[in-house]
Amino acid sequence: MRIHEYQAKKLLAGFGLPVPRGEMVTTPAEARATAESLGGAVVLKAQIHAGGRGRAGGILKAESPAEAIAAASRLLGQPLVTAQTGPAGRIVRRLLVEETVDVARELYVGVTLSREEARIALLTSPRGGVDIEALAFRQPDLVLRQPLPPAAGLLPFQARQAAFALGLSGRGFAQAIDLLPRLVRAFEATDASLIEINPLVLTTAGSLVAADAKMEFDDNGLRRHDEIRALLDPNEGSAEELEASRAGLSFIRLDGDVGCMVNGAGLAMATMDLVALAGGRPANFLDVGGGVSEDAVGRAFAILSSDPGVRAALVNIFGGIVRCDLVAQGIVRAARERGVRIPVVIRMEGTNVEQGRRILAESGLPFTSESDMEAAARTAVRLAREEGGSR
């Protein structure tokens, strides 16, 4: 799960991270009021869950409260298209209005999970404000990566090492060795999967302040963090994805026209790949779970048939513990209840597959049955194309 910059700053300030003074606002009038209370010159930052905001014009400076109104009016309610949003962009509904910061240097600090080492890792670079992955690739010497001992957290010598690598001295150095362990504690205390302060600014006055903050959380950890779940912005991410996750389905919308419904995440990805291999484009990733209840099948059907972009559906079920005849009954019931608007190609294999296929055939519903998943994908792609042509 991701949160907005203003939420991350507030959360991390609670752990002792120095952040600029500021407020989240949703109207130009609020932007002016905040600018006034901050003493005039402010920066207005569009709050969307995507990077690349600066280059896309989502971060504006205002020298006065009047300018703040104008800037807020230009951003609020408008789509912002960045390198990470896709061509449609995201509607800007919230702004962070902050005091301006006098920048001497921009640094990078990140906390992440190193999968292979099964440890938390601290990343630091004296070259902040840039794409850190690209920098790590081009100039690995400029990025210090420190895996942390699992029980101890960031040790004092590691904090010093990082502060030296950041090129700090004096007050900035003292601040950094206090700040870095706090970030690691914040990561652990919230079940985060990523904290990025990019840039961490060394001001002309010689102190550190977080000009930006990005946080992501481990979805598996959210169960024990009501305070993080409460930060979810329902406007970010699609409504169907949210509804699907509530129904226990794993659903991701893509831009193709062959809707997929599969049991198991690996088989679901493989099915999407088969659609592409057959010359088509998958409309979604949809995993109804290894178990496949009738209810899950019904909801999955509803999602596929309510998507106007879907021109044919491909159902791929490997019946293991779950029997194909029960899955077939679920599909038939869901199709009878909701109607079948698009061609549906069904491939089932595994336990009780013969009974399952018979139930589908005898239902009288316009299903196309295939026994091979490659053939099923080809048929679905062909039917989607015909359906597209007939409109």
Add this chain to the structure above:
Amino acid sequence: MSILVGAATRVVVQGLTGREGTFHAQSMLEYGTAVLAGVTPGKGGTRHLGLPVFDTVADAVRSEGVDASIIFVPAAAAADAIMEAAEAGIGLIVCITEGIPALDMVKVKAFLREKTARLIGPNTPGIISPGLAKIGIMPGPIHKPGPVGIISRSGTLTYEAVHQLTRLGLGQSTALGIGGDPIVGLSFVDVLGLFASDPQTRAVALIGEIGGSAEEHAAALIRAGYPKPVVGYIAGLTAPPGRRMGHAGAIISAAGGTASGKIACLEEAGVHMVRNPARIGEAVALLLA
């Protein structure tokens, strides 16, 4: 022969009395697995499915001499269950549970560094040595004994590959899922090592997916010289970056983890890569012909 589990493996089920534990313990018993005990804290001294139930794994080890454990404990308590099994001296721990927080697994991995236990999973269908023992939730009847070792990060996609092989008359030595989470126990590299020295295994099918670098590490091991032919398939060529594809570990990050990168890496290491998941069985059959 097989790897990790055989007819002599003595199994305890952690979470035996729950719905999942009961259902799958029954299925494992029917398969012929030597399931000898269950553990449910607070229900020690009772019996379930005809098996003795203990309060702790240590009690089950002392009383029944179990040496492998399968875990059906809810996600919030599963990391603790793994560590309890390791502390009790269990040699092989199979954790089926999905949804364990990653930071819990950081603790578990640190704990296991000082123990002898091997961990399979979490978020795995488990392990099966066909005809000998099944410690998992996979459908037993699609398997048959034979020469092919299977390692995978997924569930139903593995069943699919097994089914293809069995239909072609090719059985399996052992099939196991290493788990779909970002932090898991045994890796592809560990399991490839075990298959290398297993006389029954004549070829290996490796089924990977986007996210992490387990496949890249496997490629490095194979490139350095692997004694058996390996067929590979990677799921997720059409997966968008930055989105978690069902499995917690299946995500393309800025640091990498793309299917195309993994395919290139394995191909370069000499693995016979299959682009079409419906043709995994055929590819193995060709190699063994």
